[in-house]
Amino acid sequence: MTQDVSAIILAAGLGTRMKSRKAKVLHEAGGMALVEHVLRAASELVPGERVTVVVGHQADAVEERLRPLGCRFAEQKQQNGTGHAVAICKGIAPAEGLLLLLYGDCPLLRKATLNRLVETHRAAPAGTAATLITVELPDPTGYGRIIRGPEGEVAAIVEQKAANSVQAEIREINSGIYCVDAKLLWQYIGEITPNPASGEIYLTDLVEVFAHHGLQTRALVLEDASEILGINNRVELATADRILRERKAKQLMLDGVTILQPETVAIDMAVTIGIDTIVEPFAQIRGNTHIGENCRIGAGSILRDAVLGNQVSVGEYCIVGTSTLEDEVSIGPFSRLRQENHIEAGAHIGNFVELKKTRLGRRSKAMHLAYLGDADIGTGVNIGAGTITCNYDGKLKHRTHIGDGSFVGSNSTLVAPLELEPGCYIAAGSVITKRVKQGELGVGRSRQTNVEGWVARKA
Ligand code: UD1
Ligand code: CA
Numbered sequence: 411m412t413q414d415v416s417a418i419i420l421a422a423g424l425g426t427r428m429k430s431r432k433a434k435v436l437h438e439a440g441g442m443a444l445v446e447h448v449l450r451a452a453s454e455l456v457p458g459e460r461v462t463v464v465v466g467h468q469a470d471a472v473e474e475r476l477r478p479l480g481c482r483f484a485e486q487k488q489q490n491g492t493g494h495a496v497a498i499c500k501g502i503a504p505a506e507g508l509l510l511l512l513y514g515d516c517p518l519l520r521k522a523t524l525n526r527l528v529e530t531h532r533a534a535p536a537g538t539a540a541t542l543i544t545v546e547l548p549d550p551t552g553y554g555r556i557i558r559g560p561e562g563e564v565a566a567i568v569e570q571k572a573a574n575s576v577q578a579e580i581r582e583i584n585s586g587i588y589c590v591d592a593k594l595l596w597q598y599i600g601e602i603t604p605n606p607a608s609g610e611i612y613l614t615d616l617v618e619v620f621a622h623h624g625l626q627t628r629a630l631v632l633e634d635a636s637e638i639l640g641i642n643n644r645v646e647l648a649t650a651d652r653i654l655r656e657r658k659a660k661q662l663m664l665d666g667v668t669i670l671q672p673e674t675v676a677i678d679m680a681v682t683i684g685i686d687t688i689v690e691p692f693a694q695i696r697g698n699t700h701i702g703e704n705c706r707i708g709a710g711s712i713l714r715d716a717v718l719g720n721q722v723s724v725g726e727y728c729i730v731g732t733s734t735l736e737d738e739v740s741i742g743p744f745s746r747l748r749q750e751n752h753i754e755a756g757a758h759i760g761n762f763v764e765l766k767k768t769r770l771g772r773r774s775k776a777m778h779l780a781y782l783g784d785a786d787i788g789t790g791v792n793i794g795a796g797t798i799t800c801n802y803d804g805k806l807k808h809r810t811h812i813g814d815g816s817f818v819g820s821n822s823t824l825v826a827p828l829e830l831e832p833g834c835y836i837a838a839g840s841v842i843t844k845r846v847k848q849g850e851l852g853v854g855r856s857r858q859t860n861v862e863g864w865v866a867r868k869a
Contacts, residue, residue, distance in 0.1 A: 413507075414506075414507035414508060415455065415456050415460070415507060415508045415509075415510065415528055416456055416460040416461070416462070416503055416504045416507060416508070416509050416510070416592070417452040417455075417456045417460065417461045417462070417509065417510040417511075417512060418461075418462045418463075418464065418496055418499050418503050418509060418510070418511050418512070419445065419448050419449060419452060419461065419462070419463045419464065419481075419512045419513070419514050420464050420492055420495045420496070420511075420512070420513050420514055421433075421435040421445045421448075421463055421464060421465055421466075421472055421514030422464045422465055422466025422467060422469075422485075422486040422489050422495055423435075423466070423467060423489050423515075424467045424489070425437075425467075425515070425642070427642045427643045428642070428643060428644060428647075429643075429644075432468070433467040433468040433471065433472060434514075434515055434641070434642075435472060435514040435515060436468065436471060436472060436475065437641070437647055438651075439517050439641070439647055439650040439651040439654050440517070440650075440651055440654030440655055440658060440678060440679045441678025441679055441680065441681075441696055441697065442517075442654075442678070442679045442680070443475055444514060444515050444516075444517045444641055444647075444650075445463070445472065445475070445476065445514035445515075446475060446476065446479070447517035447518070447519070447654075447679075448512055448513070448514050448516060448517060448519060449461065449463065449476055449479055449481060450479070451519045451520060451521050451524060452510060452512060452524065453479060453480075453481070454521040454524075455510075455521055455524050455525060455528070456510070458479060458480035458481050459480065459481070459482065460504065461481040461482065462481065462482045462483070462484050462499050462502055462503045463476055463481050463482070463483050463484070463514070464483075464484050464485075464486050464495045464496075464498065464499065465483050465484070465485055465486070466485065466486040466487065466488075466489050466495075467489070469483075469485055482502065482503075484498055484499050484502045484503075485498075486498050490604075490609075490610055490611055491604075491605070491608070491610030491611040491612050491613070492513070492586075492610075492611075492612060492613035492614070493599065493602045493610075493611035493612050493613040493614075493615060493616065494610070494611040495613070496511060496595070496599060496613055497599045497600065497602075497611070500596050500599070503592070504592055505592060505593065505596060506592050506593050507592050508528060508531065508532075508589055508590070508591065508592065509589070509590050509591075509592040509595060510524060510527070510528070510587070510588070510589055511587075511588040511589075511590060511613065512586070512587055512588075513586040513587075513640060515640050515641045515642065516585070516586060516587065516638060516639065516640050516641070517639075517641065517650050517654065518636060518637045518638070518639050518650060518653055518654065519587065519637055519638070520637060523543070523587075523632065523637055524587075526630065527541060527543055527587065527589045527630055528589055530589075530628075530630045531589040531628075534626075534628050535626075537624065537625060537626050538625070538626045538627070538628050539590060539591050539594045539595075539620045539625035539626065539627060540588055540589065540590040540591070540594075540595075540616070540617070540620065540627045540628075541588070541589045541627070541628045541629070541630055542564065542584060542585065542587065542588040542589070542627060542628075542629055542630070543585040543587040543588075543629070543630050543631075543632055543638060544556050544564075544582050544583060544584060544585060544629045544630070544631050544632070545582070545583060545585060545631065545632045545633075545634075545635040545638055546581045546582050546583075546631070546635070547581055547583055547635055548581070550580065550581050550582075550583045551570065552570055552640075552642065553570065553583035553584060553640070554567040554568060554569045554570070554583060554584035554586075554614050555567065555568045555569075555570075555573055555577050555578070555580040555582065555583060555584070556580065556582040556583060556584060556629065557577065557580070558582075559621075563626045563627060563628055564617055564626075564627040564628065564629050565617070565618075565621060566617055566618050566621075567584045567614035567615075567617055569605075569612065569614065571607060571608070572605070572607060582629075582631070584614060585632070585638035585640075586638070586640060587638065588613075590616075594620070594625060595616075598616070598619050598620060598623060598625075599616065599619075601619045601622075602615045602616060602619055603615070636653055639653070654679065655675075655676055655677060656672075656673075658677050658678075658679055658681070659672040659675060659677055660672075662677065662683055665683075665685070666684075666685030666686060667683045667684075667685065667686075667687050667688075667689065668686070668687070668688040668689065669688075669689045670688070670689065670690050670691050671691040671692075674691045674692045675689055675691065675692065675693050675694070675695075676693075676694045676695070676696070677689075677694075677695045678695065678696045678697055678699070680697065680698050681695045681696070681697075681698075681699045681700070681701070682699075682700045682701070683695070683700075683701045683705075684701060684702045684703030684704070684705070684720065685703050685704075686703055686704040687701055687702070687703060687704060687705040687706070687707065688705075688706050688707070689707045690706070690707060690708050690709040690710075690711075690726075691709050691710075692709050692710045693707045693708070693709065693710065693711050693712070693713075694711070694712045694713070695707065695713050696712070696713065696714040696715070697714045697715040698715050699713045699714065699715060699716045699717070699718075700716075700717050700718070701713075701716075701718045701722070702718055702719045702720035702721075702722065702737070703720045703721075704720055704721050705718055705720065705721065705722040705723065705724070706722075706723045706724060707724050708723075708724050708725045708726040708727070708728065708742055708743060709726045709727070710726055710727040711724050711725075711726065711727060711728040711729070711730070711742070712728075712729050712730070713728075713730045714730070714731055714732070715731065715732040716730045716731065716732065716733050716734075716735065716747075717733075717734045717735070718734075718735045718739075719735065719736045719737035719738075719739070719755070720737045720738075721737055721738045722735050722736075722737070722738065722739050722740070723739075723740040723741070723742075724740075724741055724742055725740070725741060725742025725743035725744070725745070725761075726742060726743040726744070727742065727743050727744050728741055728742040728743065728744065728745045728746070728747070729745075729746045729747070730745075730746075730747045731747060731748045731749045731751075732749045732750055733747045733748075733749070733750065733751035733752070733753065733765075734751070734752045734753065735747075735753045736752075736753060736754050736755040736756075736757075737755045737756070738755055738756045739753045739754075739755065739756065739757050739758070739759075740758050740759070741753070741758070741759040741760075741763075742759070742760070742761065743761055744761040744762050745759045745760065745761065745762075745763050745764075745765075746763070746764045746765070747759070747764075747765045748764065748765065748766040748767075749766060749767065750766070750767045751765045751766070751767065751768050751769070751770070752768075752769045752770070753765075753769075753770045754769070754770060754771050754772040754774075754789070755772050755773075756772055756773045757770045757771065757772065757773060757774045757775065758774075758775045758776075758777060759775075759776050759777075760775075760776065760777035760778050761777075761778060761779070762778065762779045762780075763776050763777070763778065763779065763780045763781075763782070764780070764781045764782070764783075765782045765783070765785075766782075766783040766784065767783060767784050767785075768782045768783060768784065768785040768786070768787065769785070769786050769787060770782070770787050770791075771787055771788040771789035771790070771791060771814065772789040772790070773789060773790050774787055774788070774789060774790060774791040774792070774793070775791070775792050775793065776793035776797070777793075777795070778795035778796070779795050779796050780793055780794075780795065780796065780797040780798065781797075781798045781799060782797070782799050783799050783801040783802075783807075784799065784801040784807050784808065784809045784810065784826065785799045785801070785809065785810040785811075785812065785826075786809060786810070786811045786812070787812045788812060788813050788814035788815070788816070788832060789814045789815070790814060790815045791812055791813075791814065791815065791816050791817070791818070792816075792817045792818065793812075793818050794817075794818050794819045794820035794821070794822060794838060795820045795821070796820050796821035796822075797818050797820070797821070797822045797823075797824065798822070798823050798824065799824045799826055799828075800823060800824065800825045800826055801826045808826035808827040808828075809826055809827060810824050810826045810827070810828045810830075811828070811829045811830065812824075812830045813829075813830055813831045813832030813833065813834065813848070814832040814833070815832055815833045816830050816831075816832060816833060816834050816835070816836070817834075817835045817836065818830070818836045819835070819836050819837050819838030819839070819840065820838045820839070821838055821839045822836045822837075822838065822839070822840050822841075822842060823840070823841040823842065824836075824842050825841065825842065825843045828842060828843070828844075828845070829845045829846075830842075830845070830846045830852070831845070831846060831847050831848040831850075832848055833848050833849055834846045834847065834848060834849065834850050834851070834852060835850070835851045835852065836851075836852045837851060837852065837853040837854075837855065839855045840852060840853055840854035840855050841854045841855065842854050
């Protein structure tokens with residue numbers, strides 16, 4: 411962490427080109443809000459309390475999302491342009507040292523690049539007020555164009571809309587990532603005049619204001635353009651999402667995770683996966699999911715905010731919500747674990763089994779076609795095919811307790827609230843409404859009668 415460096419992140423705009431009711435910077439790529447990517451990159455370099463995020467559109471929602479990361483906020487009540495957004499930080503952001511100015515819609519930016527920018531600026535000749543990152547793009551449409559002066563310095567930045575036909579041909583563009591001398595910034599930012607066409611105050615015009623005072627702006631030209639992608643519409647959002655997921659998958663593979671056909675797999679940024687785990691094609695691993703070592707995540711499975719121990723096998727096409735699966739659990743194919751399940755070590759869940767708010771004890775099994783909701787199931791229990799916990803009476807939810815070592819026969823209907831004591835048996839096809847004590851057999855069905863000669867009489 412560098413003590414004399416601070417950062418300002420602009421995140422007040424609506425993002426008209428997104429055509430959305432949601433503020434642009436809250437849209438997600440790689441399972442994380444755009445602005446959160448930028449804040450995380452900045453926070454790796456600058457301590458959180460030295461990062462000021464400018465909020466405006468849906469300020470409450472943006473602040474709520476970012477507050478856990480420990481930054482400061484400045485409110486830009488009216489979005490009068492990127493220069494205005496920085497100007498309102500005067501008195502909030504530090505008065506001296508170096509300031510990184512970043513846009514909240516550039517999620518691909520990396521710490522190493524920010525570091526390089528700071529180092530380049532430090533090494534620049536005296537009289538350099540700012541250094542900014544530029545790249546050469548085959549198609550520069552939409553970005554501000556860099557106008558170079560006689561000594562190769564940046565003389566001006568011309569926005570797409572204002573560019574004449576010669577300027578529009580320039581392929582070197584403004585990334586919107588700047589390192590400036592804070593003292594000079596605060597001294598001169600007030601001199602930017604509104605753009606004649608839009609009436610907005612453009613941060614990019616600061617280059618000319620500096621030049622007017624004999625101060626220079628220099629450029630760090632990046633070879634790799636992918637990091638500076640600014641997201642203005644949903645096509646660019648999809649591009650950023652793809653690049654972030656490629657990076658994530660690549661990092662996991664380098665860290666010892668096997669990912670088959672990684673281009674088909676979607677893994678969110680916050681996910682962690684232990685070594686020797688195999689992720690099969692078309693799996694989606696979302697949110698704050700944490701997976702241990704030597705697990706298998708079957709093709710087409712979707713995990714969201716799940717926690718898996720080691721040697722867990724998730725078969726094909728399982729859907730797992732906020733649930734914990736301890737070591738050596740196996741589920742699927744086609745299992746659905748909704749919210750708040752706790753599957754203890756060595757338990758097995760098979761196809762077409764749905765669980766909700768249920769604990770399944772160590773080595774217990776529910777292998778086929780069951781609904782287990784609001785249930786507390788002990789260790790070594792066998793749940794037969796077709797078992798249903800009737801947890802809802804039309805008004806309230808009730809719990810079912812099944813003691814250790816019990817055996818629930820197939821197609822049993824367990825009407826909650828219900829207690830099955832340890833070591834009891836439930837006969838297949840029963841409707842059970844009363845407690846079954848330890849060692850008892852619960853039978854709740856009519857007895858079978860066989861009518862002799864019935865078939866012949868009917869014919
Ligand atoms: C901006 C640059 C352009 C550069 C491009 C890089 C200006 C005038 N232009 O254009 O040179 O090539 O980024 O991606 O700076 N914002 C505010 N308050 C405002 C206006 C914007 O906080 O009043 C925020 C937005 O939320 C956004 C960021 O600033 O996160 C950039 O604004 P945007 O409108 O996307 O700028 P571009 O037109 O892309
Ligand atoms: Ca932009």
